[in-house]
Amino acid sequence: MRKLSFIGLLLLMIGMASMCFTPQVAAKSDESFEVTVGIEGDVLSFDPYVYDETISNAICDHVYEALVLTDRNLQSVPGLAESWEISDDLLTWTFHLRKDVKFHNGNQFTADDVIFSFDRAKEPYSKYSQVLGLVKDYKKLDDYTVAVNFTSPDVTFLSRIRILSILDKESFEGKDEGYVALHPNGTGKYKLAEYVREDRIVFTRNEDYWGEKPQVTKVIYKPITNDATRTANILSGNVDLIVNVPVRDVDRLRKNPDLNIIQQPGLRVIYLNYAGWTDNPSPDTKYPIISPKGDNPFKSLKVRQAMRHAINIDEIVERIMNGFATPTATYCPEFFVGYNPDIKIPEYNPELAKKLLDEAGYPVQDSGQLKGYRFQVTLDAPNDRYVNDAQVAQAIAGYLEKVGIKVYLNLMSRNVFFTYIRTSNPMGDVTHFLMTGWADSSGEGVTKALDLLYSYDQTGPVKEGFGDVNRGYYKNPEVDRLIDEALATMDVDKRAELVRKVWEIAHNDVAYIPLYFEHDIFAARKNIMYHPMPNKYVYAWDIEIVK
Amino acid sequence: MLKLVIKRLFQMVLVLLIVSLIVFILSSMIGDPVSLMVPENASPEEVQAAREYLGLDKPIHVQYLIFMRDVVKGNFGRSYRYYQPAMKVILERIPATLEIVFLSVLITGVLSVLFGVYAGAYPKRSSSKTIMTFSIIGISLPSFWLGMMMIFIFSIYFGWLPPSGRGQLGTFLGIKSSLFTLNGLKHLILPAITLSLANIATLIRLIRAGMQETLKQDYIKYARSKGVSQRDVLYKHALPNTLIPVITIFGLQVGELIAFTTITETVFAWPGIGKLLIDSIYSVDKPIIVSYLMIVSAMFVMINFLVDITYIIIDPRVKIK
Numbered sequence: 001m002r003k004l005s006f007i008g009l010l011l012l013m014i015g016m017a018s019m020c021f022t023p024q025v026a027a028k029s030d031e032s033f034e035v036t037v038g039i040e041g042d043v044l045s046f047d048p049y050v051y052d053e054t055i056s057n058a059i060c061d062h063v064y065e066a067l068v069l070t071d072r073n074l075q076s077v078p079g080l081a082e083s084w085e086i087s088d089d090l091l092t093w094t095f096h097l098r099k100d101v102k103f104h105n106g107n108q109f110t111a112d113d114v115i116f117s118f119d120r121a122k123e124p125y126s127k128y129s130q131v132l133g134l135v136k137d138y139k140k141l142d143d144y145t146v147a148v149n150f151t152s153p154d155v156t157f158l159s160r161i162r163i164l165s166i167l168d169k170e171s172f173e174g175k176d177e178g179y180v181a182l183h184p185n186g187t188g189k190y191k192l193a194e195y196v197r198e199d200r201i202v203f204t205r206n207e208d209y210w211g212e213k214p215q216v217t218k219v220i221y222k223p224i225t226n227d228a229t230r231t232a233n234i235l236s237g238n239v240d241l242i243v244n245v246p247v248r249d250v251d252r253l254r255k256n257p258d259l260n261i262i263q264q265p266g267l268r269v270i271y272l273n274y275a276g277w278t279d280n281p282s283p284d285t286k287y288p289i290i291s292p293k294g295d296n297p298f299k300s301l302k303v304r305q306a307m308r309h310a311i312n313i314d315e316i317v318e319r320i321m322n323g324f325a326t327p328t329a330t331y332c333p334e335f336f337v338g339y340n341p342d343i344k345i346p347e348y349n350p351e352l353a354k355k356l357l358d359e360a361g362y363p364v365q366d367s368g369q370l371k372g373y374r375f376q377v378t379l380d381a382p383n384d385r386y387v388n389d390a391q392v393a394q395a396i397a398g399y400l401e402k403v404g405i406k407v408y409l410n411l412m413s414r415n416v417f418f419t420y421i422r423t424s425n426p427m428g429d430v431t432h433f434l435m436t437g438w439a440d441s442s443g444e445g446v447t448k449a450l451d452l453l454y455s456y457d458q459t460g461p462v463k464e465g466f467g468d469v470n471r472g473y474y475k476n477p478e479v480d481r482l483i484d485e486a487l488a489t490m491d492v493d494k495r496a497e498l499v500r501k502v503w504e505i506a507h508n509d510v511a512y513i514p515l516y517f518e519h520d521i522f523a524a525r526k527n528i529m530y531h532p533m534p535n536k537y538v539y540a541w542d543i544e545i546v547k
Numbered sequence: 548m549l550k551l552v553i554k555r556l557f558q559m560v561l562v563l564l565i566v567s568l569i570v571f572i573l574s575s576m577i578g579d580p581v582s583l584m585v586p587e588n589a590s591p592e593e594v595q596a597a598r599e600y601l602g603l604d605k606p607i608h609v610q611y612l613i614f615m616r617d618v619v620k621g622n623f624g625r626s627y628r629y630y631q632p633a634m635k636v637i638l639e640r641i642p643a644t645l646e647i648v649f650l651s652v653l654i655t656g657v658l659s660v661l662f663g664v665y666a667g668a669y670p671k672r673s674s675s676k677t678i679m680t681f682s683i684i685g686i687s688l689p690s691f692w693l694g695m696m697m698i699f700i701f702s703i704y705f706g707w708l709p710p711s712g713r714g715q716l717g718t719f720l721g722i723k724s725s726l727f728t729l730n731g732l733k734h735l736i737l738p739a740i741t742l743s744l745a746n747i748a749t750l751i752r753l754i755r756a757g758m759q760e761t762l763k764q765d766y767i768k769y770a771r772s773k774g775v776s777q778r779d780v781l782y783k784h785a786l787p788n789t790l791i792p793v794i795t796i797f798g799l800q801v802g803e804l805i806a807f808t809t810i811t812e813t814v815f816a817w818p819g820i821g822k823l824l825i826d827s828i829y830s831v832d833k834p835i836i837v838s839y840l841m842i843v844s845a846m847f848v849m850i851n852f853l854v855d856i857t858y859i860i861i862d863p864r865v866k867i868k
Contacts, residue, residue, distance in 0.1 A: 044628060044629065045629060045630055047630070050630060124596050124597065124599075124600040125597075125600060125630070127585070129593070177630050178625075178630050178631055178632075181629075181630055181631070182631075196713075196818060197636075197639065197640065197818060198640070198816075198818035198822055198823075199643075199712065199713050199816075199818035200712075222712060222816065223816065224711060224712075224816040225813060225816070225822075226813050226814050226816065228695055228814075229695075229698070229710060229711045229814055229815065229816055232695075232698045232699070232702060232703055232710040232711065233710050233711060235703045235710075236702045236703050236706060236709070236710045237706075238702075238709055238710055238711070238712070413829075414829075415577070415579075415580075415582075415829060415830065415831050416577075418582050419579040419582035422582055422594070423591060426579070460591070461590065464590065465590065468590060
């Protein structure tokens, strides 16, 4: 027993002695600006092509860059391409590449790297094949010039090419995406210094960067998925900035004299879609529409108008979102090209809603399974994807029931929900009414319109690559025509006018019911200035330390 | 003894086969990983291409056979989410979890024995009653809430300890771990205590009950009359006889600690395998889920085996057939 405790004591002393030799944190020099940021999740991969999601894109953007970069109004500015020309027929774009750029490992950036990256975008694991959707071919004209030829004009090409990072051909040719993920090598403002999954991502400034160097020399991103823990971190001073502050903590953080709250409307719009342009809605569903005449009530314009008047959006924003949302009359964010300011949110008027429903031929039934109601629908919604999504869906169901529409609420976890509403769902076509969200950071209204409003048939796309998020099978040939024309209009003002008309027609058709734009809320220590990107991408160069 | 080892090994393989089959089938039902990996506006062709790339277009029994064939070669599949070999991802994260588990086991072992023996030897004292009250609190309160309360008190209010995350790594005898630095220990304390509370509470009650039983025995009276010191009576004579049920439960607790630290790791932003598991379930990362659960099953079998061996050491009367 004595021997054992003696050995134990000895081991303990050796252990403590070894601790004294662990390296101390280096003293900060006056030149260094270090900041620690608490983000809501870890990067999924350092290969910029395998994921197209907010956190991974933002982290990869520290290391990698594209031909064109995005400014804070989501407009395109020169990046690795310093200038470009577009032919008169809009079918050929010629990019002139920057000449003094090096990758982090010292390799020179040339047109070969651009061609390699374009080729890679089309690989099966890449999420960016759509970027080159309308591209016929591309070729290297010389070491610093690349020409891209199109099958038909793509006036929004800049907003698409800017999400395609350029990789170094020499480092990555012939390597698989596992390798690329482990050996990041880009032209960006920061180099990856350390990465421990789910613990920290450490970037140090690229001192050989070709452009203006940001102030922050070292940034440590800490993935903290639990909201309360993230708040605890900023309160205890463990981090300097946190993203996505939960609404319930805002007041508390505001009262703290060491902290600032930064809040702005984001890009994610929450909305309702319904299958209003088909006689056979959701044929494979277990919970079909029940209407007295057996028809599809969403087909009636008056029914859709009634639903809009039945929902009290101000109450939802105030009570459920605690004021951290902006009600909207359209899918389009205010600063996008083609925003229509003349479209107003229809007033909350349940009496008018009831009148419209009566006029549409759906009176309240007084017998049978629909007794007390006009018809029954199923609302599909996620319960863990968007801020307070389950509560908002419940509120919607409540408002509709008040005007006589019976709602069967079908809430699902996100990994089930997004399969459920997809057009290629293995279970078939199962949804006729859903609540979901969509965020687009192109800066172009026409891009949103072509994803959300372009005609899409129950059997498949009317035009390949168009209407992929049009979940109600909305069809309007006039809208299609306007979108097609806008896509071929290079002039920004003319394009904006066409897109404004699209929103107006969709509004009059009640093609969808938009609810609100979520707000982005950040909290920072008083000595930190943060200018957030509207698309929730957290960039170290938007952070400034004020001494 | 050798026969025992072989028999147990065979049992382990059988358990692993059954577990792999069940987990494989069940994880095919919880969602479609392909939908989460392709952009929302992907066309049906793109979704199909992604499905084929992952090998998910084949019927389920074919997928299972391919998986088992690869397992025999040592390849547990490639994570859908991280595009790295599943086993590599899991093994990378295990050290972090083992750290908090190790510290928790240490705390649990020491504290539960001290308090349990005390409460069992002197059950009428008010201090014993206080211990038992705390034990009820420890069992009743949810661990994540206790964890958050501790963050609030020790990190935000007092500012003594960091609120979350893993600390700096140090090296000792060639092993890298945050147990070996002061900064690392500061980060380890709160999550380790959070993990321990419920277990300490359970074990205190178990040891106390056992001690009360044992101390009534005749040989204890005989030892006291012989003049054996109180401390030796309690720890050398009484305690070992109460330990058999305690070790059984303890073994199960250790297994659970290693496999399911999910909530504590999420609250404390700890980069361990518990968090990996919940993230993989959310994104239906089948290779990780299946590999993880197979490792965990193997581990439980191993722990139970060790528990049985410990019986033999503690109690010379026990013979394993």
